[in-house]
Amino acid sequence: MKLYEKTIYTHTGWREENDNWFYLHAGGAIGNNNAEVCIDNRLERYNLSGEKHNFISVCDAVTDIMNISKPEIMYPLIATVFLCPLNEFFRQAGYEPLYLLFLVGRTQTRK
Structure with missing residues (x-):
């Protein structure tokens, strides 16, 4: 069995990964298309992807x-x-x- 590490963000705001800054929101991330975001439904209106x-x-x-x-x-x-x-x-x-x-x-x- 092959194991891998996966990061799922559960908040909004700025994050840095490998010297790359990106902004997390309810619809994903600006600046990182690979970031996975899963935010509480009560924050669903904090979606900047529309x-x-x-x-x-x-x-x-x-x-x-x-x-x-x-x-x-x-x-x-x-x-x-x-x-x-x-x-x-x-x-x-x-x-x-x-x-x-x-x-x-x-x-x-x-x-």
């Missing part, structure tokens, strides 16, 4: 979101969203963000 989006329309959508509330509220929220996939590289460079964004508000206050 429809391709136009960069300009995505930027326009982010700009539209910025107008939902005051800049002092929206800037930290949007910055944190964009920080998440970059956090691994900030950590490696010695600049890991050391904060927690916590939203507080009554029900139906659009938090």
